[in-house]
Amino acid sequence: MKSCLVVDDSRVIRMVARKIMEELEFDVVEAEDGQAAIDCCNQVMPDAVLLDWHMPVMDGLEFxxxxxQLPGGEKPKVVFCTTKNDLEHIxxxxxxxxxxxxxxxxxxxIIQSKFSQVGLL
Amino acid sequence: MIKAEDFELLCGIVKSRSGLTLSPDKAYLLENRLMAVARKWGMNDIDGLAATVRGGPNEELLREITEAMTTNETLFFRDQTPFEQLEKVVLPRLLESRRERRHIRIWSAACSSGQEPYSIAMILKGMGSILDNWRIDIHATDISRAMLDKARAGLYTQFEVQRGLPIAMLMKYFQQAGDKWEIDPAIRSMVEFDEFNLLNDPTSKGQFDIVFCRNVLIYLDPPTKTRVLENVSKLMPEDGVLYMGGAETVMGVTEKFQPVNEHRGMYCCVRGGGGGQGMAPANYASNI
Known part of the structure; x- marks a missing residue:
């Protein structure tokens, strides 16, 4: 089973994303900010990261x-998921x-479409 | 609840004008969609709409009733594979066989709001200089004027540009326009849109090397499916390629096309007594 780290400071968004990812047969781990997500990746590198941008402690881009930079950190497919919806941020x-x-x-x-484009579905 | 005689009348109009077949369990759908048309024409209910229809010929009203019943569901690069095949198998082969004429014609039949022909145009654009000095026509048609207006405008919502469209394509071929996304004029100008009803004879459109006719035949009854596909086959050369939707088949519908082995949704022309004499299915399979 493929794994997905869901990183978002909103508990509600994490819950919705978890439900969708589990329906797509991913094993889901949650983190509430970029630093907590790095800690998770240091333990086990996920196959995918669904990543919010604006978060306290460490934001999505910093993460x-x-x-x-981490060993094996080039491997996960990272899909941003954010309200920053302009071309410059993209x-x-x-x-x-x-x-x-x-x-x-x-x-x-939309999640299914994007994960299929990065080759995880 | 819609009266049986009104359902029959309205279904009959839709069927004769578009080939769309509605079974009685779709009464709720008909009622839902046609309420908007009724209100627009100043009527309170389907009874009123049916009475107006019975009152005498009104071309504009009949057209709106028909358009309201069409399904316009579509997305960019729908099903992915046909577009990958187009780029990697079908076009390279046609570039070889048409190298003298340097002209390829593609038809996106029932193009809805334009995502399919624009996906084709983006594929062509991405092929770059290999297509220099080639003329490639993308002819896109639909029965619905409202859909064609939207397609020609090339403006899509945030939701629409996230269905099927890779982010790299969005960055390359779209600009933000308020809360919408507008397709690059260079892509838009590659597609020619035209109103066309698939029940009509398409002969005057000329020949097409590639035809996309996907997810439209599923709404038609068997004789109409046969008629549409046989009309399409008359416009195609021996080595032409037809794409149909994932849930569609030619089996029991026509012998003018046969599926290409291992390429789901892709069909080649069959001439004469069967056994495709043009591009044999095996030729396509060997390219993958």
């Missing part, structure tokens, strides 16, 4: 830079090493 995220980008609000169909 992404840090992740890509370009910044892709340049930083994100594989896909979801603009909130999202639904299960």
């Amino acid at each position: 992404l830079y840090a992740l890509r 370009q910044e995220a892709i340049k930083a090493g994100a594989d896909e980008y979801i603009m909130k609000p999202f639904d299960s169909e």
